[in-house]
Amino acid sequence: MTTVSGPNDDILIKAGNLRWKLGENFHDSLMESLYTEASRLADRAVTRTGAQQHFNWDRTLDQLLTGRWTGFPLMVALLMVVFWITIAGANVPSALIASLLIDTVHPMLQTFGSNIGMPWWLSGLLFDGVYLAAAWVVSVMLPPMAIFFPLFTLLEDFGYLPRVAFNLDHLFRKAGAHGKQALSMSMGYGCNAAGVIATRVIDSPRERLIAIITNNFSLCNGRWPTQILIATLYIGALAPPALGGLISASAVVAVALLGVAITFLTSWLLSRTMLKGEVSTFSLELPPYRPPQILRTLHTSLIDRTLLVLWRAVVFAVPAGAVTWLIANIPIGDQSIAQHVIALLNPFGMLVGLNGVILLAYIIAIPANEIVIPTVLMLTVLSSGAANYGEGAGVMFDLEDHRQYLAVFNAGGWTLLTAINLMLFSLLHNPCSTAIYTIYKETGSVKWTVVSTLLPIVMGLGLCFLVTQIWRLLGGAG
């Protein structure tokens, strides 16, 4: 309460004294009189003529979408379809943008640089480092986001998402969290930064924090490509070619489901330790189903969500590109900085079943998960001397053919164990810097930002360590 004394304090004191007398129950009677008046006015203005067909239509749909036997299968199927459209639909435009930005514009820029007599280090830093990183992020992130967000918004407009929250609420309740966390979690499959912003729908602070901290366990767009590539190369290859696609798809889905399980587990742990308590408020309106306005949705979700998220990612990818190029090209002694760091990180990397290259790539890729694979490739080439691939030291590239990836990785000493651990680590590691920044802005707290950043990385390293050591104990290779 304000303690500054002013000329109007007598009014405040009068109000203060009345407050003691009124007690605090007057809010109840206040709301009662408002609603009484509202219903009196409504009664005077409304006439009902019967026909209640629309309700039945809503009710039928609800019985299907939230039914005991149909609710879950339909929900999983619907989300699978959304992801499938996103992954499959993004391939072609991604390749197109990549061929434009990387195969066409990039050489033009290089030529332009040498024509105006730019020193090699400047054109390297600008075009091979900064430009390529930004181009990568745009080509990998833009198409899936431009597909995923509008699809998601359509489901939202239709009124389906509150039903998902309704279906999942009992699981979240057992974990001490809010049913609406289901909404931010699914939003996180597109982008964790957007998912963290989506936690605003949760109105109680404790449950909102849980939703923010666990949002990173939803695989985001930047991580899907890594999962799909590694699963195809190493896990799908275990099965006969006819089943390879199915097996690798299942592996990716398994990792995503593991993320869901970890979300529940972490929410449960948090609400028993750092964020003790029971759910304080819960109410969820299930609005009537309404046909979405498709064009409007496309426009607004593109503007509000896609471009905003993309812009942030590009801003953060630019310095990362510069750093990658620099550490790969600045030598200390007879080796580049990158080679030194890889050698330093390697023993620890081996302990958790990864390697120095992957760890360094994840450090460089803090700004954007999308650049993990190209950075890994580039650093592997650099450190293993598999020099006949790619364009040279520190230039991020994309290989057309899966066999070429495999050759590079094998030259880096990868095994099936490395692949499994990379998939796990891709699920469980720090959020990208965009997400970290968003978490900070949304929570306004350094403490919770640090917790959200470190918790998944500790869990990831722990899980990889366990898998590796048990694998080795059981006599597996690697």
Place this chain on the structure above:
Amino acid sequence: MVDPARALILAAAVSLLLVLVFWPGIGVLARWQRTRLNTRRILIEDALKHLYDYEYQQLTATHRSLAGALSISGDEAARLLEGLQSLELLRAQGEHLVLTDDGRAYALRVIRMHRLWERYLADETGVNETEWHHQAEVKEHQLTPEQADALAVRMGNPSYDPHGDPIPTATGEIPVKRGIALTKLQPYEHAEVVHIEDEPDVVYAQLVAQDIHPGIHIRMISIDKDKVQLEADGIENALAPIIAANVTVVPVDRTETIERHEATLADLPLGGSGRVVAISRACRGPQRRRMMDLGILPGTTITAEMRGIGGDPTAYMIRGATIALRMNQAKMIHIQRNEEKAG
């Protein structure tokens, strides 16, 4: 390469150690923080609170009552009193201990933080009622006045704590005590509960278990030396006199009473409907307001529409909108079941 078995054992040992040290509440770190808090400042603040409490209840605080309230020895109490006097927070008039203005202001600051924190726990967290007082006992020594003010602002400057005790304002204003003991109420008299004593724990837990909270409407049915029979917000209830004595009420002239009812919203089968009679006073703060904002008010007709996959939550039709509530919330909404059975 490291031997996997040895690595696993080592890792297990390290994580066990970390858990032992850092686990909130039970870990070594938490224990150490607790002991560190038992400082002289806490003794002083607790002593001031005790003295103020006696003054507010118009009792005479003594050296002995202080030693008893703080569970310290007589010698320690004497040293503490000397300290308080040298800080000019206290004057001794013979046996009689009197707070100075500074002492009273200090005591009110501590009480403000205690009651604000209880209010916060009650309104905005799901912490169990029986724990509010104990958590506030710790927190009152940790909050700064600025933090307390910020908390008050966020909660809309509450004027009472969840037990009905007034929260002193930032300038140390507090109203005089009001009400009479529930046991003083005559049969057929009506009253509103304004205060519930939160100590001792056993009595308080009993009151909470019987859903007696500040704000509920009481109609006395009968009272004798063994049993107090009453109607609390339309529900018949019986209390032992020793427990009822811990409840303070203000008599009201009210002819209309909350009608008697047995069911809550959670008892409605799908398709069944009922009319809201009252919202339990255990539903407080933003949660209570949210329910009312959604149109859940005495007189509202509510129909149960859909049950979630795990049997919880349930979606209800409330004034034209479908709204899902969890079971524990539905249990706080008292209803009168509608007779006709809907399909």
Place this chain on the structure above:
Amino acid sequence: MTAARSETSCETCPIHHAGNLVKLGVNLTGFDYVVAMAGNPNTGKSTVFNALTGLRQHTGNWPGKTVTRAEGAFSYGGKRYKIVDLPGTYSLLSTSTDEEVARDFILFGQPDVTVIVVDATRLERNLNLALQVLEITDRAVVCLNLIDEAQRLGIAVDERTLARDLGVPVVPTAARRGIGIQNLLKTVHEVGTGVLVPKPKRIVKHSPQLEGAISQVADALESRFAGLANARWVALRLLEGDDRIIQAVTTGEIASIIRLSESAFGERMPAGEETVP
């Protein structure tokens, strides 16, 4: 009163308080009037907003708050309107950030017009919010949306009865199909330019105890700040311990609201009689 009258003889002057609006993060450059849009969640509020603004809109955050804010613009009758979409809330009386943002904007921002979007299929629960908005501001238009859905459900709303009971214009719309949007624009323009002066009937009766407390504080406020149009609302907020209002009274900021209301009312009261539908 006569002084105020001569100062504000302009019939079409905006009423909003530019200083307060700028503080609330509204850029007024190039705009004549400010319109706020309030309503319950799921009432098609954003559809109405889109129908009014077309694609000229942008979203951001309320200053210092993690609440999304959408802003847009439209022109009508040669005037440029800025429209601010307030967060969708069930009420304006609770402590949630959404409600705080909405109620402070209407009270301190003094928008020239507040459009209250109500769902014709659930009139009762929506009127609860509408009544609260009308306690704060006079310059309101009720947009009775989703009349198409109501029709399908066999619900007919007599907007004339509603307008008479509320004392403010009521415009039926089906924003998804663009029905009634022209009429809404016209009504907003009329209220904005002062051609139409709504006179909401503040008829909500509280319990005698609360009513007594409100009048005591409201009387004190009115005698200190002559012409405070929503003294009862301010009094109620003081009784609810709203710190924003406590501060505004302490610092005298509350006076910035009065001058405007006073001038507006001094000038426009007589014209109001026959224009309320």
